[in-house]
Amino acid sequence: MTVINKDLCTGCGICQKYCTVDAIHFVSDEKKCTIDQNRCTECYVCLRQKVCPKGAISPIELDNFYQQFQHVISDPVETHGVTGVSGRGTEEVKTNDVSGRVIKGEVGVAIDMGRPGMGVFLRDAEKVAMAVAAAGAELAPQEHTPLAALMPDLKTGKLEEECLNYHLLSVIVEAKCKEQDLKQVLQALQKVEKEIDTVFSLGLIIRTDEDGQAPALNCLEELGIPYPYRGKVNVGLGKPLSLD
Amino acid sequence: MTHSLHRSGPIESQKNDFCWFMYQTKGKNDVNIKPKALEFIAAAEAVGSENWGDVKTGPKTQYPIETIKDRITDKSRIRGVFTKRDQVVDFLKQIKAKDLGMSVVITGVLSEVLPACKESGVTPHSINYSLGVWGKKDNLPDDTTLSITTMCGHHMIPPKYVQHMIDQVRKGRLTEEQAATKLANFCYCGIFNQVRCANIIEETAKKDNE
Numbered sequence: 001m002t003v004i005n006k007d008l009c010t011g012c013g014i015c016q017k018y019c020t021v022d023a024i025h026f027v028s029d030e031k032k033c034t035i036d037q038n039r040c041t042e043c044y045v046c047l048r049q050k051v052c053p054k055g056a057i058s059p060i061e062l063d064n065f066y067q068q069f070q071h072v073i074s075d076p077v078e079t080h081g082v083t084g085v086s087g088r089g090t091e092e093v094k095t096n097d098v099s100g101r102v103i104k105g106e107v108g109v110a111i112d113m114g115r116p117g118m119g120v121f122l123r124d125a126e127k128v129a130m131a132v133a134a135a136g137a138e139l140a141p142q143e144h145t146p147l148a149a150l151m152p153d154l155k156t157g158k159l160e161e162e163c164l165n166y167h168l169l170s171v172i173v174e175a176k177c178k179e180q181d182l183k184q185v186l187q188a189l190q191k192v193e194k195e196i197d198t199v200f201s202l203g204l205i206i207r208t209d210e211d212g213q214a215p216a217l218n219c220l221e222e223l224g225i226p227y228p229y230r231g232k233v234n235v236g237l238g239k240p241l242s243l244d
Numbered sequence: 245m246t247h248s249l250h251r252s253g254p255i256e257s258q259k260n261d262f263c264w265f266m267y268q269t270k271g272k273n274d275v276n277i278k279p280k281a282l283e284f285i286a287a288a289e290a291v292g293s294e295n296w297g298d299v300k301t302g303p304k305t306q307y308p309i310e311t312i313k314d315r316i317t318d319k320s321r322i323r324g325v326f327t328k329r330d331q332v333v334d335f336l337k338q339i340k341a342k343d344l345g346m347s348v349v350i351t352g353v354l355s356e357v358l359p360a361c362k363e364s365g366v367t368p369h370s371i372n373y374s375l376g377v378w379g380k381k382d383n384l385p386d387d388t389t390l391s392i393t394t395m396c397g398h399h400m401i402p403p404k405y406v407q408h409m410i411d412q413v414r415k416g417r418l419t420e421e422q423a424a425t426k427l428a429n430f431c432y433c434g435i436f437n438q439v440r441c442a443n444i445i446e447e448t449a450k451k452d453n454e
């Protein structure tokens with residue numbers, strides 16, 4: 001946990017500008033600032049930027065697995081222990097030319113929960129994971145994506161009960177499906193987006209043709225989803241190159 | 245993370261905004277990456293990459309280049325930003341010729357990135373397409389703030405700090421370039437485009453003063 005020492009805090013409020021999820025509040029009765037522990041994501045921006053002129057903000061030992069998970073996922077400087085990847089701990093399209101994680105005929109689905117900047121309670125990540133799993137998507141295992149470490153059953157996407165009220169800066173629900181199942185997965189997302197109390201940014205990972213075109217996206221129009229104009233292009237220079 | 249993918253703001257503004265990445269794959273080519281990382285940095289510097297860094301140290305807007313290079317380990321992530329399509333073309337030509345075997349990703353507006361790939365002689369393997377923001381959008385910051393905060397893919401830039409920086413420029417206490425550099429320092433990876441940010445701040449501050 002990150003806390004503000006009330007004996008040192010002068011109530012200047014400078015720290016409030018530095019919170020990524022607006023979790024630092026000024027308590028007018030006390031004329032001090034305090035961190036809302038339910039919303040703090042342990043991203044450590046306030047600590048790294050050394051924002052408090054009195055040094056009143058400090059971290060307290062993260063004494064259970066879920067708090068450590070919350071911090072490691074919310075703070076990109078950390079490297080995730082199982083996937084070995086820093087940032088949010090996944091490789092998605094970044095190394096697909098070598099890993100071959102998404103092959104021809106498949107679509108990778110990267111649902112960046114809580115992004116941009118809203119943060120996400122894991123209970124909302126669970127709703128989305130369960131929705132895409134029920135629609136036929138195969139959720140990624142924990143060797144590939146951190147959230148799976150909290151998911152005892154990848155078939156359902158249900159998370160461990162004890163983690164549901166933790167708030168993270170963002171976390172990725174990662175899955176893949178057959179191209180022919182993409183429409184129903186997107187329909188499931190169109191339904192569940194109305195049932196969550198946050199946002200997500202959605203990415204679809206596809207093995208493209210040589211011109212960078214992806215016929216799998218033809219279903220978007222039918223679903224009323226605008227055709228994407230931004231992309232993260234893996235240019236196929238990694239070795240050994242996956243040709244699948 | 246999907247990191248650089250979901251930037252926002254007017255498309256014309258995004259057309260001058262390209263992120264470059266070098267990636268090692270766990271268990272395949274993730275040992276002794278430093279010599280290759282230095283080759284990537286050399287290529288990026290040669291074409292004038294406006295910002296770059298290593299998430300384990302920070303961006304070059306905040307740290308001396310030699311410090312970032314010295315601290316590279318096998319856990320490093322080397323990436324940066326370009327503001328012109330020609331830089332992307334020259335960079336990709338160099339990296340292809342060096343044949344380093346690391347994964348290379350370019351993120352940006354596809355109508356700019358795909359022709360740049362063709363011109364430099366590389367073939368797209370896979371693309372992560374952005375389908376934008378879904379869910380309960382009512383509490384999102386305003387579009388201008390988002391166009392700046394989304395330039396750090398890990399969302400290390402607090403929306404209130406963006407508004408504070410714009411306010412400081414409006415009051416003449418900072419130039420737009422100084423404010424953009426302060427914001428860039430929050431993004432440890434070095435993919436924050438401080439040139440685009442300065443333009444956004446300048447336009448916003450001007451509009452607010454009219």
